[in-house]
Amino acid sequence: MKKRILAFGASNSKRSINRTLARFAAEQISDVEIDFLDLNDFEMPLFSIDREENEGIPALAHKFLERIDHSDGIILSLAEHNGAYSAAFKNLYDWTSRIRGSVWGNKALFLLSTSPGKRGASSVLDIASALYERRKNRLVARFSLPSFEENFSREEGITDPALRSGFEARLESFVRAL
Numbered sequence: 001m002k003k004r005i006l007a008f009g010a011s012n013s014k015r016s017i018n019r020t021l022a023r024f025a026a027e028q029i030s031d032v033e034i035d036f037l038d039l040n041d042f043e044m045p046l047f048s049i050d051r052e053e054n055e056g057i058p059a060l061a062h063k064f065l066e067r068i069d070h071s072d073g074i075i076l077s078l079a080e081h082n083g084a085y086s087a088a089f090k091n092l093y094d095w096t097s098r099i100r101g102s103v104w105g106n107k108a109l110f111l112l113s114t115s116p117g118k119r120g121a122s123s124v125l126d127i128a129s130a131l132y133e134r135r136k137n138r139l140v141a142r143f144s145l146p147s148f149e150e151n152f153s154r155e156e157g158i159t160d161p162a163l164r165s166g167f168e169a170r171l172e173s174f175v176r177a178l
Helices: 017-027 049-055 059-069 087-099 122-134 161-177
Strands: 003-010 032-036 073-078 108-114 138-145
Touching: 003 017, 017 032, 017 073, 017 108, 059 087, 073 122, 073 161, 108 122, 108 161, 122 138, 138 161
Parallel strands: 003 032, 003 073, 073 108, 108 138
Antiparallel strands: none
C-alpha cells in the first residue's frame, strides 16, 4: 500500500509561494499518494474560548484532523507574517489543538518555509519547530528557502545547487521516516 502525504502551505493566499514549495516538495517523492490541502477550505471564525463554549468546535476543525489522520506524513510550508504564523493557519491550529493537543499526531512532519527575503521565513520555522518538538510531534526535517524568486523556478524547482542539495538531504530524512 502506498504511503499518503498531506501537503499544504500555511497561507490563505491563492498565490502563496509556500503552497508552491509544499507542492514541489511532495512531488519530489516517488511512489506515494499526495493529498494537497488548501487552507482556504478550512476558514473558520476566530478562535475564542467563549465561542467554543457557546457554539462548540467547528466541523471544519474535525475535517482537518481527519485529513491528517488519513496520512502517513505531512509536508507543511509555513508562511511568515510579521515574524510568526499567518492568521489563517494560527486560527486553524488553535481550533484543532482544542480537539487534541498534538495536532500532527504521530505523523512524520517535514517543515518548510520560504519568503522573498534572505531569511526565508526562518523565524516562523523556529517558532513551529520549538512548539512541535515540545508537543512530542515527529518533526523529522526542516528546511528554509531564502529569497524565493531568486532561488526557485516553477520549471526547475530549487535552482541554487547548495540549497537544492540541503533540501534533498532533508527530504530523504522525511521519506525514511514515513
